[in-house]
Amino acid sequence: MTRQELDRHLQQILEVARFKDYAPNGLQVEGREQIETIVTGVTANRALIEAALDLKADAILVHHGFFWKNEDARVVGLKRQRLGMMLSNNLNLFGYHLPLDAHPTLGNNAQLAHKLGLIADGTFGDQNLGVIGVLSDTLPLSILADHIAQQLGRVPQIIGDMTKPIRRIGWCTGGAQGYFSDAIAQGIDAYITGEISEPVVHTAREADIAFIAAGHHATERYGIEALGRYLAGEFELTHHFVDIDSPV
Template sequence: MPALLEIIDHCDSLLEIAGVEDYCPNGLQVEAGEEVRRIVTGVTASLALIEAAAGTGADLLLVHHGYFWKGEAQPLTGMKGRRVRALFAAGLSMAAYHLPLDIHPELGNNAQLGRRLGFAGARPVAADGLLWGSELPEALAIDGLVRRLREFSGREPLLLPGGSHPVRRVAWCTGGAQSLLDRAADLGFDAFITGEVSEASFHIARERGIHFFAAGHHATERHGIQALGAALAGHFRIEHSHIDIPNPV
């Protein structure tokens, strides 16, 4: 049975967290045990996910959205106190990987989205690794991309059309990356996919002629953490299961 800190060290190295400036601490956030035989992965360390993971007898909960964000109140009281108390009561350690999991070239949310949507040659197109892009071998009609996103996310994506042109070059960044729409337009992409939308996105898409798709923050960030959990299960020969707590946002 591998030690908790052995698994965390492996994750920290695999995702190269030391080189990423983030809005929260990456790695182990709550240490409630010493060994791990079963991992549960999920998107956000909500109380519902903690209770579901505890019900499986897991020793380690791996999430994309953990705790201790910049600007967030730090005392372990109220909602956060209840979450942390539930972790310790279950002997369930918790680790979170945010931006390092978004940008990882194989396991990351952006890499997983590109692979699952069938975007050949998917790659980062910005130095920080957050914005990804692909040049499609054939032009894709707008409704064709809507269908792919619907199948990928299990929900109807929000489309803000930037005209009637088909998609030849598509860019994306999972989660709440609507602010990257302008950068995608600057780079000449026909469409941009992310999770969330802002009021300004409507005007930017229309005036800059770039199709904007919001497919859901949660929906676009389910697959990176699953890929990480599966990789750890194979490497350490331990059990892994993913628990999806539905979220319409």
């Protein structure tokens, strides 16, 4: 397929136009026109670009791309090196941030729910990015923590009574600790996201709501991989998911 066809299709299925975001969604770096092999990964970085070149990819698709709001706009240093590698090799870069978080089947929140066995029944928060749902069975927080660690391959940081029974859960992948108060208003027992900031500790304790910081990277590995699998099946593209690990 062509670069333009891929861009149009992703703009449509991810409903890019309805989101207010902190970075451009869609084609961020223009490369060759014909696309047969795609590489997906969480974050655009040098290691991912090098892997894509080794795999002879025509395009990279990521959740965290380039050109974030308020960043230095100059093409110098690491930014120049990354862009130079892509431009000199005619490699396309597509980035999808909030639209990928929110997609009802391919998105990060939907894929995390599938991974953890969460059953969604509503949304909340800014642009309806947060999700509310339930576990299939009520579990002590300690057992839920063990389950998350096993499924994500990362031990989560938890604030809360480990004996507390958990049934109703709010979640939003990545750096969504700012949605915690909105989630509490939904009557949850626990909230799952990627990161935690210091004030959130006290909110969790005083509200007696478990806060589970399961890792920004760890909670956002699954949406971009699912998107790549979907595109490969829909358009007979060759797809490789490359997981450049991050401890955050």
